[in-house]
Amino acid sequence: MTRLLLVLLIVDAALLAVLELFFLPLRVGGTVPFPVTVLVAAVTTPLLVRLAGRLVGPRAAFAPLVAWVLVLVVVGLFGPGGDLVLLQDWRALLLIAGGALPSAMSIGGLLAVPSKRGAADRG
Numbered sequence: 001m002t003r004l005l006l007v008l009l010i011v012d013a014a015l016l017a018v019l020e021l022f023f024l025p026l027r028v029g030g031t032v033p034f035p036v037t038v039l040v041a042a043v044t045t046p047l048l049v050r051l052a053g054r055l056v057g058p059r060a061a062f063a064p065l066v067a068w069v070l071v072l073v074v075v076g077l078f079g080p081g082g083d084l085v086l087l088q089d090w091r092a093l094l095l096i097a098g099g100a101l102p103s104a105m106s107i108g109g110l111l112a113v114p115s116k117r118g119a120a121d122r123g
Contacts, residue, residue, distance in 0.1 A: 002055065002056045002057075003056075005052075005055050005056060006052060006055075006056045006060055006063060009048050009051060009052045009055075009056075009063070009064050010063055010064055010067045012048060012064070013045065013048050013064035013065070013067045013068040013071070014067050014068070014071045016040070016041070016044050016045070016048075016068065017067075017068045017069075017071035017072045017075065017099075018071060018075055019037070019040075020037035020038075020040055020041050020072075020095060020099070021037075021072060021075055021076055021079075021085050021086065021095075022085065023036070023037045024037050024038075024086075024087055024091055024092070024095055025087060025091075033091060035091040035094060035095065037095060038091070038094045038095050038098040038099075039098070041068075041095055041098045041099035042098040042099065042102055045064065045065065045068055045099040045100070045102065045103045046102040046103045046105070046106040048064035048065075048068075048103075049061050049062070049064050049065055049103045049106040049107055049110070050106050050110065051064075052064050053106070053107070053110035054110075058110045058111050058113075061106070061107050061110045061111075062107055064103075065100065065103040065104070065107065068099060068100075068103070069096075069099075069100060072086070072095075072096065072099075073086075076092070
């Protein structure tokens with residue numbers, strides 16, 4: 001059951017990465033860049049990491065982040081039809097930082113907390 005949950009979280013991270021890439025060039029009024037997907041990445045990717053850490057285990061918490069980054073790079077650089085989907089400006093850097101940094105902090109928080117089994121084994 002836990003493996004199925006982990007697979008679902010990984011698939012969710014991959015789908016979110018694709019959607020965030022495709023909506024990254026969104027503009028308001030046709031002129032002003034509005035990268036709302038950065039906010040989506042900053043909220044959902046750490047949430048998936050925390051869910052994987054709580055439901056599957058702290059060592060599996062990195063899996064959604066790795067899937068998100070891999071899909072972002074592969075689809076962004078080698079997109080459909082060979083197109084470059086990942087924009088070459090500040091919005092791409094903001095998307096990568098907005099998704100990866102909070103998720104890495106979540107992984108650090110999950111790994112820093114001792115597990116209940118480990119505390120029971122020690123004493």
